[in-house]
Amino acid sequence: MGRRILILGGTGEANALAQALGREPGIEPMVSLAGRTRQAASTGVQTRVGGFGGAEGLSSFLAEQRIALLVDATHPFACRISTNAVDAAQAAGVPRLVLLRPAWQPIAGDIWHGVGGEAEAAALIPPGSRAFLALGRQHLAPFSARGDVWWLVRVVDSPEAPLLEAPHLTITGRGPFSLAGEVDLMKRHAISHLVARNSGGEGGRAKIDAARELSLPVAIISRPPPPPGPVVSTVDEAFDRVMGSLN
Ligand code: NAP
Numbered sequence: 141m142g143r144r145i146l147i148l149g150g151t152g153e154a155n156a157l158a159q160a161l162g163r164e165p166g167i168e169p170m171v172s173l174a175g176r177t178r179q180a181a182s183t184g185v186q187t188r189v190g191g192f193g194g195a196e197g198l199s200s201f202l203a204e205q206r207i208a209l210l211v212d213a214t215h216p217f218a219c220r221i222s223t224n225a226v227d228a229a230q231a232a233g234v235p236r237l238v239l240l241r242p243a244w245q246p247i248a249g250d251i252w253h254g255v256g257g258e259a260e261a262a263a264l265i266p267p268g269s270r271a272f273l274a275l276g277r278q279h280l281a282p283f284s285a286r287g288d289v290w291w292l293v294r295v296v297d298s299p300e301a302p303l304l305e306a307p308h309l310t311i312t313g314r315g316p317f318s319l320a321g322e323v324d325l326m327k328r329h330a331i332s333h334l335v336a337r338n339s340g341g342e343g344g345r346a347k348i349d350a351a352r353e354l355s356l357p358v359a360i361i362s363r364p365p366p367p368p369g370p371v372v373s374t375v376d377e378a379f380d381r382v383m384g385s386l387n
Contacts, residue, residue, distance in 0.1 A: 142168040143208040143386050146201075148221055149173055149183060152316075152343055153239055154213035156375045158185040161382060170205075174221070176276075177296045181314070198228035207232075209385060211378060212367060213239040217337055222367040235385060238371040239378040241340040243363055244348060251357040258282045261335045261359040265289050271333040272326060274347050277303055283335075292329050316343035322350035337361040 145161055147154050149171040161169040162185045171183040175190045192198040202210060212225045222238070229236035246252045255261045258275065259282040265271050267288040273280065277295045284305040291308035298312050309329070326334075334351045336344075338360050351358045372378045 142166045144206055145169045145209050145211060145382060146205065146207045147171045147211045148214045148225060150176070150214055150218065151241075152341065153241055153375050153378075154211075155181070155183045155185075157211065157213060157239065157378050157382075158183055160375065160379050161185075164383070167382075167386070174218075177314075192224070192228075195224040195227035195231070198224050199231040202228060202232040202234045207234055209382060210234050210236045211239055211382065212236060213378070216240060216243070216339055216363050216366075219364050226367055226369065236369055237378065237381055237385075238367050238369060239375070240366055240371050240373060242373050243338045243340045244345065244360075247352075249352045249355070250348070251351075251355065252360045253357060254362055255359050256362055258335075258361065261361055262286050264359045265333050265335070269332045270330050271335055272329070272331045272347070274334065274336050274344070280304060292325075292331060317346045319346045319349050319353070322346045323353055326350055326354055326356065332356065334358045335361075338363050 143166060145167060147158050147169055150173055154171055158169040158171045161167045170186045170188060173180050173187060173189045192201050210225060210229050212222050214221050225236060253264055255264060258279050262282040265286060270290045272292045273283060274294050280303050283291055287306045289306060291304055291306055293303050293308050293310045294313050295310060296314050299310060303310055334347060334356055336347060336358060372381055
């Protein structure tokens, strides 16, 4: 049996790392997805889907599957699973590595207003605005209170019920998005403000670049603190650390 690496995923980086490790003899990467979207993007390697049942469930999984190393390559805002990973790895005595892509940094022309969360972002948008919400559907509740703003909401899967109580239009789409496409979308809907999380990475960057090109203000939600322990910021670094730790 090869050395088993469990990669907590849901990001492009997790898939890229899994595929690189899968090409190495004697390494068996497995990606874990939460199952939030109806159809998961293909990871290219063995994949399991669904929660583990908290830190305890994850710890049992690590032991049962004889996982040699746990890589937390989840989204920078996915805090619960990252906290569970810390506790589970410790309980199971399995080493853990965090792959966390760097946050975006503002450049000349960006009009950014840093906020601590969705409620603060909702409060910042002026009445009468037309704002683009590029957030996950589970983070939309605070925007319902702003009936004096028109919202363009983009989610991966079409919803079964309206996502907001405020005036809005829901569109669907899965990244990566192009700069030209994001500029066109924002122009078509006469968007005046963007609300986004500082997710980092290339796939979601186009909306930030589009807002700069159109001189639109961005309410940008700051990241939570990174999980404790060793952190790398690129797939290549993660690959080297994983291979080094198995020798
Ligand atoms: P979260 O709030 O940190 O996690 C909530 C629960 O979902 C966890 O306690 C765990 O359930 C389950 N879970 C989360 N990630 C999992 C994974 N990779 N494999 C198995 N179970 C997982 O997570 P979230 O913010 O909802 O994100 C869920 C997934 O979507 C993550 O994989 C993340 O990388 C991806 N994602 C998140 C965002 C975002 O904006 N947060 C954006 C893009 C992609 P149990 O306790 O039962 O194990």
